[in-house]
Amino acid sequence: MKEEQMRVLIFSTIVLFPVLSIHAQTVDQRFAEAKEIIKRSENLLKGNTSEGTFEMTVVTPDYERTLTMESWWIGNEKALIVIESPKREAGNKTLKIGNEMWMYLKNTETTIKIPPSMMLQSWNGSDFTNDDLVRESNLAEDYFQKLIGEEEISGESCWKIELDPKPDAPVVWGKLYYWVRKQDYLPARVEYYDEKDTLVRHMEYSQYQVFGKRKIPGQWSMVNDSKPGQHTDLEIIEVQFDVKIPDSRFSFRELERGN
Numbered sequence: 001m002k003e004e005q006m007r008v009l010i011f012s013t014i015v016l017f018p019v020l021s022i023h024a025q026t027v028d029q030r031f032a033e034a035k036e037i038i039k040r041s042e043n044l045l046k047g048n049t050s051e052g053t054f055e056m057t058v059v060t061p062d063y064e065r066t067l068t069m070e071s072w073w074i075g076n077e078k079a080l081i082v083i084e085s086p087k088r089e090a091g092n093k094t095l096k097i098g099n100e101m102w103m104y105l106k107n108t109e110t111t112i113k114i115p116p117s118m119m120l121q122s123w124n125g126s127d128f129t130n131d132d133l134v135r136e137s138n139l140a141e142d143y144f145q146k147l148i149g150e151e152e153i154s155g156e157s158c159w160k161i162e163l164d165p166k167p168d169a170p171v172v173w174g175k176l177y178y179w180v181r182k183q184d185y186l187p188a189r190v191e192y193y194d195e196k197d198t199l200v201r202h203m204e205y206s207q208y209q210v211f212g213k214r215k216i217p218g219q220w221s222m223v224n225d226s227k228p229g230q231h232t233d234l235e236i237i238e239v240q241f242d243v244k245i246p247d248s249r250f251s252f253r254e255l256e257r258g259n
């Protein structure tokens with residue numbers, strides 16, 4: 001190699017290596033920051049444990065129906081959902097323990113195990129999935145997070161984060177976009193895309209207020225982008241966080257116990 005070429009190579013290495021190192025550190029910091037934002041946002045919504053009463057309204061171009069339900073959760077590990085009304089569905093229950101889920105139908109007194117392939121199926125005819133209601137997936141652990149910018153949602157400055165599923169994660173969404181409010185780390189909007197990069201649905205959060213000494217959105221609206229005119233609104237009636245819930249709550253005895 002000629003002496004002049006050697007000088008250029010050495011100079012380029014001296015100049016570019018610190019620049020590339022700084023760029024790599026910046027990228028790593030943005031990934032770490034995005035994960036921390038998502039983790040903090042999820043924790044605000046879930047707590048270590050929670051229990052509450054909710055009203056779910058399913059709206060389609062042809063009909064509208066409303067369910068009232070009582071629910072208990074322990075992180076992403078355990079969940080029990082009991083429908084209180086309407087009368088024809090009262091007593092139907094959904095139980096999740098670890099990676100397994102069951103549904104109990106009171107009218108026929110039957111218990112059905114829900115296979116993993118049905119976690120993305122509609123929960124009781126709503127635009128929420130089984131996965132949404134029992135909190136099977138974990139955004140902070142099942143996805144790679146990347147902070148891609150800042151945008152305003154409903155007048156609030158938000159971080160916009162792109163989430164790509166990890167290769168072995170038990171999720172089917174091809175990609176998510178998640179907006180988190182900068183002022184309080186609460187979610188503002190989530191968009192769900194399939195593997196063909198088509199928007200399937202999106203969540204709109206609103207009516208931020210204090211429940212159980214914790215500020216969270218009081219209404220969650222899941223809009224079905226593949227079926228115009230269809231959406232499901234989940235309204236929080238009351239909820240408490242970090243409460244003690246006995247393990248017996250998440251059992252087959254409780255699942256099949258009559259109300």
